Amino acid sequence: MSTDALSPDIRPDAPLEFPDNFLLIDLCGEYDSNLAAIESTLGVQILRRGNQLEVMGDEDARQNARKVLIGLYERLESGRSLEPGDVTSAMRLGVDSGPPEPGDQKEMFKGTPADRVEIKTRKKLVEPRTEAQKAYVRSLFENELSFGIGPAGTGKTYLAVAVAVNHFISGNVDKIILSRPAVEAGEKLGYLPGDMKDKVDPYMQPLYDALNDFFPAKQVAKLIEEKRIEIAPLAFMRGRTLARAAVVLDEAQNATSMQMKMFLTRLGEGSRMTITGDRTQIDLPRGVSSGLWDAERLLKNIPKISFNYFTSKDVVRHPLVAAIIEAYEAEDAAKG
Structure with missing residues (x-):
């Protein structure tokens, strides 16, 4: 210039x-x-x-x-x-x-080479857009277990999947495992057509979307067929040890305390685990406590476990999303 x-x-x-x-x-x-x-x-x-x-x-x-x-x-x-x-x-x-x-x-x-944060994937270079996102990505690379907590649209899941892909293509892990609790938000699984996979896939679609942003579509299908990428409901994780895997649990606010404990204890040798969630969007039945709340309370002071927080200022979707989140936050604050 x-x-x-x-x-x-x-x-x-x-x-x-x-x-x-x-x-x-x-x-x-x-x-x-x-x-x-x-x-x-x-x-x-x-x-x-x-x-x-x-x-x-x-x-x-x-x-x-x-x-x-x-x-x-x-x-x-x-x-x-x-x-x-x-x-x-x-x-x-x-x-x-x-x-x-x-x-x-x-x-x-x-920026400079020292402060620029970039994530290399098969299809593109991903760059955090806010300071909170930069700190989050750094913690994902530095810690074996990380939490990303904040409202929708702040890039928690997208960046976590991007880092998982980076670990995979760099050879740091052998597989990618993406999971979510299959919890309905006003709609019952049983009302959806098809077998169990057909019923569950709509809940996993955001994870498929993120993967398709980072891998060519044919490669995603091939890796899923080879089980080097797994996308499954949280309940399917029981009884497994997830070794040499990049693991992401999305929508963790909808995991129960027992489910969260079960998932966290799946962490195996050579694995990286990221938990993302939004404490304002809990869809669990009334009276059932969120495992994300309990994990934050119990694990916050354990070394090498990082907690990263986002606000409406970190929203990277349509600008109106930030305004919507702020309006709801103001309403909640007014109610005390």
Whole structure:
């Protein structure tokens, strides 16, 4: 990138010049969708003239938007992809950080080899988008047993599966085991058509979706056929010892205390285990305590077991998801 074009010493109202037109196209997004998102969220207007972007608005908003544009362009320059979630994350960081100090525009998003966190999979490179996600991924690599606790859309399961895939393709483990409690949220398993696999698969679909993001579809099918990848309800784990496996238990808030104890004690030699859950979405029958609550209470002070927490600020789905979560949290807080 031209250091003159994006130097922090240029006038703060001067147009930003981006020398690579192909990267600028990616920066703007399809039909300028990325620019539209920045305009809507940060309250600015962005005019595109050739390879220049002029940002208009009040001073703080304009500086935040310029910082976001610079950071996203440098992300593209480094060879990384740019998805809508990356734009949302960059805007969140830009807003939270306040107006930039001289010289900090590039450093905020660029990262260094020491602080950048990336997960290599067969299909793509996965990068955490918030500080909480970075800390979570680091703990997944550093600890044999990790917990990810927080609301929907914060990437708990997605990142856990990505790290499991990384361990598998790196040869650190021999298989991947993904599990969930088959607990209904207002719908009974028995009402669904088909045999047991047909009844259970809808509950496992989010795990299939994550895997298909990291492996080619044919390879997923082959690995499942060879039982090097297993996707099964929590109840199917009883009586097993899970050795040299990357194990992920999703929706752990719907495991009973007995089920959680059973699952945790499956951990075998050379295995890595991740437990994810959302304490606000418990679907267990009234009066049945969540195994996730008990595990957190009993295991929190055991060395080499990490607990990582997420909030609505870590939501990487549609921006409205964060607003919805915050509205429900406010309601719960008002009820005391």
